[in-house]
Amino acid sequence: QSVLTQPPSTSGTPGQEVTISCSGSSSNFARITVNWYQQLPGTAPKLVINNNNQRPAGVPDRFSGSKSGTSATLAISGLQSEDEGDYYCQVWDDSLNGPVFGGGTKLTVL
Amino acid sequence: EVQLLESGGGSVQPGGSLRLSCAASGFTFSSYAMSWVRQAPGKGLEWVSAISGSGGNTFHADSVKGRFTISRDNSKNTLHLQMDSLRAEDTAVYYCAKGDHGGYGWGLLTDWGRGALVTVSS
Numbered sequence: 393q394s395v396l397t398q399p400p401s402t403s404g405t406p407g408q409e410v411t412i413s414c415s416g417s418s419s420n421f422a423r424i425t426v427n428w429y430q431q432l433p434g435t436a437p438k439l440v441i442n443n444n445n446q447r448p449a450g451v452p453d454r455f456s457g458s459k460s461g462t463s464a465t466l467a468i469s470g471l472q473s474e475d476e477g478d479y480y481c482q483v484w485d486d487s488l489n490g491p492v493f494g495g496g497t498k499l500t501v502l
Numbered sequence: 503e504v505q506l507l508e509s510g511g512g513s514v515q516p517g518g519s520l521r522l523s524c525a526a527s528g529f530t531f532s533s534y535a536m537s538w539v540r541q542a543p544g545k546g547l548e549w550v551s552a553i554s555g556s557g558g559n560t561f562h563a564d565s566v567k568g569r570f571t572i573s574r575d576n577s578k579n580t581l582h583l584q585m586d587s588l589r590a591e592d593t594a595v596y597y598c599a600k601g602d603h604g605g606y607g608w609g610l611l612t613d614w615g616r617g618a619l620v621t622v623s624s
Contacts, residue, residue, distance in 0.1 A: 490608060493549070
C-alpha cells in the first residue's frame with residue numbers, strides 16, 4: 393500500500409511563497425499522478441491541483457504543483473491569510489482500488 | 503454548478519446502523535463515479551467507498567468491508583452509504599465526492615459535499 397508523507401505543519405507571512413512536500417514510499421510513485429486538496433477551517437476539501445500540475449477552473453495561479461521522482465510539491469505564492477488551512481496530497485493505490493491521502497499539512501499564515 | 507448535499511447523519515450506538523444519502527445536481531449523475539470519504543475528528547482524510555457511474559462496480563476500504571455498502575439511484579441522482587455494525591472508530595464527518603469520469607473515476611475527486619457527521623457512542 394502506498395504511503396504518502398507530508399510535513400505536519402508549515403507557515404509563512406503574507407506575500408511569501410511556501411511549499412508543501414509529499415513523499416511517496418511506493419515503488420511505482422514515480423509513475424503515478426498526484427492531486428492536491430485544500431481544506432479551509434470548517435469546510436469541505438477542495439481540489440486545487442490535479443495530475444501533478446493542473447489547476448482546475450477557478451483556482452488562482454498562485455497555486456502550482458510539481459513532481460519529480462518519488463516526491464511532489466505544492467507551491468503557494470503571494471501567500472494570503474485566506475490560504476490558511478490544511479492541504480492534502482493524494483494518489484491512486486492499486487492495492488486499495490481507491491485513493492490514498494497524505495496525512496495533511498497545516499498551513500499557518502503569520 | 504455541481505452541488506452535493508449529504509443527509510442522514512446522526513448519533514447511533516455501537517452495533518447500530520445508519521444510512522447516508524447524497525443528493526447530486528448540476529451534472530449528468532450517471533456519467534460519473536462517486537465516492538465517500540470520511541474524516542475523524544481532528545484527523546486526516548480516509549477513502550471509504552466508491553461506485554462506478556453505472557453502479558456496476560463497487561469498492562470499499564478494508565476498514566469497512568462487510569459492514570458498509572455503497573449504492574446509487576441514477577433515476578433520482580442520489581448516492582447512498584448503508585452503514586451497519588457501526589463502531590466507535592467510524593465516528594467521522596462523511597463527505598460525498600464526485601469522480602472525474604464514469605469508470606474507475608474516483609482516483610480524482612473533483613467536487614465535494616459539505617459532509618454529514620456520524621457519531622457512534624454508547
